[in-house]
Amino acid sequence: EAQVTQNPRYLITVTGKKLTVTCSQNMNHEYMSWYRQDPGLGLRQIYYSMNVEVTDKGDVPEGYKVSRKEKRNFPLILESPSPNQTSLYFCASSFQRETDTQYFGPGTRLTVL
Amino acid sequence: AQSVTQPDIHITVSEGASLELRCNYSYGATPYLFWYVQSPGQGLQLLLKYFSGDTLVQGIKGFEAEFKRSQSSFNLRKPSVHWSDAAEYFCAVGTSGGYQKVTFGTGTKLQVIP
Secondary structure, three states: OOOEEEEOOEEEEOOOOOEEEEEEEOOOOOEEEEEEEEOOOEEEEEEEEEEOOEEEEOOOOOOOEEOOOOOOEOOEEEOOOOHHHOEEEEEEEEOOOOOOOOEEOOOEEEEEO | OOEEEOOOOEEEEEOOOOEEEOOEEEOOOOOEEEEEEEOOOOOEEEEEEEOOOOOEEEOHHHOEEEEEHHHOEEEEEEOOOOHHHOEEEEEEEEOOOOOOOEEEOOOEEEEEEO
């Protein structure tokens, strides 16, 4: 089944404790992206990757890191999480063309205390 | 830079009534436009998209949207709403620069009453 998976789905952590949210897709998509969703703000793009070893900042990259060492995986790293990073995070993937549909993962709800 | 405005934060309609969700975009070139739906606790699913051709686009679940360049709008419509349509709806605009760069609106939450 074609899908985007994220782990963990739920995470409660404390300020400053490094964490990684994994994202994996099995559709051979070149493009992958991370979004955060906050009430009243919709989805805002954090980082995106157009292919292996090619990443770039989205609209709200501060406090996040990403890497793209393999085509299928695009982990999101929070080196020192803070409470303002409490949010719902979505990973998405698609083929490269701008008209292609993005497929979204189920989301990761992160709470930073 | 592109932007999307969804002026209605929350809409309530009766089951069986028609629905129109508004979306206005700002982008200097030809936009690629999308509508996504997010059911409670779920990820986003594409309803429909427009990038060229006929300005009236048909999507899944009986939805359609019309691109109006003169009004910079891409409103989503459904002639008869079902209770299962209760969800949050996001309009999004993509660039036409040869790669994916999508900006989402803030969403409209649809409530359906019996």
